[in-house]
Amino acid sequence: METPALGEWLLEDFGLDVVDITRVHGGADLAAEVWRVDTGVRSYAVKWSGGGTDAGALVAAELAAAGVVGVAAPVRARGGGLWSVRGGRRLTVVPWADGASAGEVGLTLEQWAAYGVLLAGVHAVEPSDELRRVLPALNPVNARMPGLMRELDARLTGRAPVDAVEAELGEVWLADRDRILGLLEPVDGPRGEAVICHADPHLGNVIAGDELRLIDWDDAVLAPREQDLLLVLGGMGSLGPTDAEQLDAFFGGYGAVEVDAVNLRYYRRARALEEVALWAEQVITGPDREDSLRIFRGALASDGMATVALRS
Known part of the structure; x- marks a missing residue:
């Protein structure tokens, strides 16, 4: 996937107008790609994944809502969901952890x-x-x-x-x-x-x-x-x-x-x-x-x- 397409997806699906996209290397999950994206106001971790299950984003959302410090809730898509689907994979967005x-x-x-x-x-x-x-x-x-x-x-x-x-x-x-x-x-x-x-x-x-x-x-x-x-x-x-x-x-x-x-x-x-x-x-x-x-x-x-x- 070309990163310009990622910017379009994030704007369409999450309303994020990104100004910079950086691929993140590392990790053993070959079914996923991860980027750091910046809007000029805030940074986010974006994951495009075909592995695991759909439950992961829901787990993170529930744990964050319960006040578990150290677990970030996913950013909701424009349609209200915890992820969008692009190319048959989940696209999730969470605040970047410095x-x-x-x-x-x-x-x-x-x-x-x-x-x-x-x-x-x-x-x-x-x-x-x-x-x-x-x-x-x-x-x-x-x-x-x-x-x-x-x-x-x-x-x-x-x-x-x-x-x-x-x-x-x-x-x-x-x-x-x-x-x-x-x-x-x-x-x-x-x-x-x-x-x-x-x-x-x-x-x-x-x-x-x-x-x-x-x-x-x-x-x-x-x-x-x-x-x-x-x-x-x-x-x-x-x-x-x-x-x-x-x-x-x-x-x-x-x-x-x-x-x-x-x-x-x-x-x-x-x-x-x-x-x-x-x-x-x-x-x-x-x-x-x-x-x-x-x-x-x-x-x-x-x-x-x-x-x-x-x-x-």
């Missing part, structure tokens, strides 16, 4: 505590009947992972690699194939109370500025809180707490909670499948194939999500 990605700059202990408060606020909001109707219990990404894992295994064990990068991926896959396929073994769960969950609240989706902002609600689900808490309990490297002090600060803000070991194991397996399969797929298909291979290796490392999931 600051840096916490995945790049990290969080101070004070910010880790604030992040705990933020996520506890998300989990405490009672979803409306409308949100309960549309919010899935299972992330659509997770649902396709077992099939993708089997397709990758057939390719990497049954045919010659197309180039050196795929050959290296195949070597790593074969060396760790038993553990990789072990992630497909079913485990019990989930069970218990379901709450609004972001489903991907790692530091790459946190903006650290004057206040913290949790962004990218496309994969939100209605699930036990372990769906989110798994990302602060190991396996995420620098995208989660890296020491006990940071973890203590997070739970100092979040509050006392008894983590359900069955749910934690279930969601860790689901996340590990995603980390292994999606990054392996991106090694084959691109973009950023060598970076994807590095991340794939990280998931299988001694402190990676696959290893953490298999030993829990």
Whole structure:
């Protein structure tokens, strides 16, 4: 899509007369494009997405209306909706969050505590009947992972690699194939109370500025809180707490909670499948194939999500 078309869409759909458009790079969502747009008065983050579900914008709107600090409500379109549709994809607009990605700059202990408060606020909001109707219990990404894992295994064990990068991926896959396929073994769960969950609240989706902002609600689900808490309990490297002090600060803000070991194991397996399969797929298909291979290796490392999931 050319950015001049984006300006026309924003004017027609949201009444925003933009004077500057800048593409935002980064993130693993290949089904989305993101821009920063400026009107001369205010800046906005604009996302054009074919991934996730339509519930994400509704979740953000309800959380913002409930007063959860750190969640921005989407700007409503001229027709009153929380998004418009262009080219078969959702076009959403939210106020721009000034600051840096916490995945790049990290969080101070004070910010880790604030992040705990933020996520506890998300989990405490009672979803409306409308949100309960549309919010899935299972992330659509997770649902396709077992099939993708089997397709990758057939390719990497049954045919010659197309180039050196795929050959290296195949070597790593074969060396760790038993553990990789072990992630497909079913485990019990989930069970218990379901709450609004972001489903991907790692530091790459946190903006650290004057206040913290949790962004990218496309994969939100209605699930036990372990769906989110798994990302602060190991396996995420620098995208989660890296020491006990940071973890203590997070739970100092979040509050006392008894983590359900069955749910934690279930969601860790689901996340590990995603980390292994999606990054392996991106090694084959691109973009950023060598970076994807590095991340794939990280998931299988001694402190990676696959290893953490298999030993829990």
